[in-house]
Amino acid sequence: MTEFELKLEIPPPRLASVEAALRRGMTRTRRLRARYFDTADRALAAQGVVLRLRKEGRQWVQTAKAPGSRPLERLEHNVALGNQTDPLPELSRHDGTPVGERIRQALKKHQPGAAATDLILVYATDMARITRTVRARGAVVELALDQGHIVAGDRTLPVRELELELKQGQATGAVALATTWCLRHGLWLSSVSKSEKGQRLALGQDFGAAVDAEAPRFPRHATGREVAAAVLAACLNQVLANASDVAAGCTAEENIHQLRVGLRRLRTALQDLEALAGGWGDQGDAWKAVLASVLRELGQHRDRDYLLGKLQGQIEAAGGPPVDWQGALGTLPSPADVVRAPAFQQALLGLIGFVHTAPGKGASAADDTSPKKFLRKRLARLHKQVIAQGRQFTALPEAEQHALRKRVKRLRYLAEFAQPLFAARKAAAYLAALKPLQDALGNYHDEVAALEVWQGLSGHDPRALFGAGWLSARREVHVQACQQACDLLARQARPFWD
Structure with a gap:
């Protein structure tokens, strides 16, 4: 099963108004207590896989989730366990499903050759959930307000979220509904799930890596x-x-x-x-x-x-x-x-x-035209413009030098977008050839902008004249470095789209 869900963070002052708005329709309230498991070396989390045992009323459900192919889309597989007293997680329950395959790949990637894997409790959640089902633009969407906390060892993190899960129809209906709630209540979109928050809490981290x-x-x-x-x-x-x-x-x-x-x-x-x-x-x-x-x-x-x-x-x-x-x-x-x-x-x-x-x-x-032909024409035109401007970089007005920097970035990004359509090795070589020029132009632009700031500051503090002079003296060095990088690109870059 594929799940599409939008999660909106709620600032504390808006929580009461969000709950009041949600309760204007027919709602259901449940307590959801869940435990999240992983291997000791976090093999599942490393691949974005989540394994959860959750008690919903008197019933236990084991759920596995993994990233989908598009933003905010996830693969999901649920196994009802009934009203067992204290069930233990078993990875084999998800065998033969897309999520089960992701689990197999995660364990193979992280623990090559491992025959079996012991699971440990990493963190737990305790939520009061208020749900309401609505229709929006032909779609059926479940609104779920979660209030509670995540616990990992002796650390606790409060949770205030409004989730919109698409139950039927097109995702655009859920998106339109989420937009309305954001604008009315000052909410904002977050792709950080409870499982990610729990993982960070267990590791003592406030935020994730860039x-x-x-x-x-x-x-x-x-x-x-x-x-x-x-x-x-x-x-x-x-x-x-x-x-x-x-x-x-x-x-x-x-x-x-x-x-x-x-x-x-x-x-x-x-x-x-x-x-x-x-x-x-x-x-x-x-x-x-x-x-x-x-x-x-x-x-x-x-x-x-x-x-x-x-x-x-x-x-x-x-x-x-x-x-x-x-x-x-x-x-x-x-x-x-x-x-x-x-x-x-x-x-x-x-x-x-x-x-x-x-x-x-x-x-x-x-x-x-085909995407390949379309991108080939775009890349060829951009490449030609960059090479032509680069040959005369030192003679270009400053505004055009800055415009070349933007064009080089654009060329790099477009080349990265097109890469799957062409030979990977040739595309990688072309991108590597672009990097020295992009770095040189970036350094030059940064110091040109800084020179303006230091010159302006000198009217407020004369001591800034030293910095303005130091930056001004370096300008020609940067210009020559950019020209050399332009010449190097013209000699070494081989268009991979030909």
């Missing part, structure tokens, strides 16, 4: 719309994982960085694959605008960390005096507030709805 980009997965015979949906799904997996932790209060530099990477990849997909997808519908322009706005706001945090952390330290190490930043930098919204913003949440939900729309519902690409 999630890197992943390659899209689609067969070589996929239609244009299927390729575009698979690319969006891969981008969304990275965005949702990092955005969920940032919304929960994570301020780690790498988590915010990977969120920004995911958003840039998503913007590239929306920009370059629209014709392949047959259009994004009425929401396309709004999605692009919201993603651009969130990138700018999160970018301000990244720039400030860079200026006040790494770069200020380098200038002081070169003999520069400390400068007074007090009053020179304005107040920025917290990353959590940026991610929780209703417009961003609405965009994420809309993109999820597109990814889960039944295949074939959208129009085909305008020129009705």
Whole structure:
């Protein structure tokens, strides 16, 4: 069985209003106590597999879950155990199912050659669940408000979640309903399940590690719309994982960085694959605008960390005096507030709805070409533009140098999206050839932006003149490094799409 579920986090001040709204229809209240198991070395969790024994009323149910092929989609298999007194988990109960195969792969990957595996209790949950079934756009959706806690050893974590599980119909119905609840009650989307929270609690971690980009997965015979949906799904997996932790209060530099990477990849997909997808519908322009706005706001945090952390330290190490930043930098919204913003949440939900729309519902690409041919033309044009601009990098105006940096990123992301359609080794070699230029352009752009800041700061604190001079002296070095990287790309990069 495949499960599609949206989980919304509830801020404490909104809990009462959410419960009151839920109870306006016919509801059912149950107590759910569950125990979660894994091997001693967390073999199941390492592959995203969850094994649970849950008491529902007087009955016990063993459930195994594993990641599905699209965002917020999971494979699930349930085994009713009746009213046993204290059942023990058995992996064999899921044999012969898609989840059972994932369990077998997880154990094989983590413990090669192991004949049997002992399971241990990792954490437990105790929830009061209020459920209500509603119809939305032809879909049947179960709303479930969970209040309770997770326990792992002597650690406890409170839980306040509203889950929307699709029972019948299209995922777009659940997405539309989730959007309404988010806008009315200030809720936000999270891809961090109770099982992930329990795993982190057991390990003493507040948040998860930053999630890197992943390659899209689609067969070589996929239609244009299927390729575009698979690319969006891969981008969304990275965005949702990092955005969920940032919304929960994570301020780690790498988590915010990977969120920004995911958003840039998503913007590239929306920009370059629209014709392949047959259009994004009425929401396309709004999605692009919201993603651009969130990138700018999160970018301000990244720039400030860079200026006040790494770069200020380098200038002081070169003999520069400390400068007074007090009053020179304005107040920025917290990353959590940026991610929780209703417009961003609405965009994420809309993109999820597109990814889960039944295949074939959208129009085909305008020129009705194959995805391979479509991407080959896009990549060839971008590559040609990058090489042409790169040959004269030192003579380019600063604005065009910055535009080249953006074009190189776009070329890299599009090459990664297209990789499954072409020879993997050649594609990897091309991406490796792009990296030195992207790094050189990134370093140059960072210091050009920093120079403007230090020059502006010198009017407030004359000691900033040292930093402005130091950065100005380094400019030509960076320009030459970029030119060398451009020349190297022209010599070494072999288009893998030919």
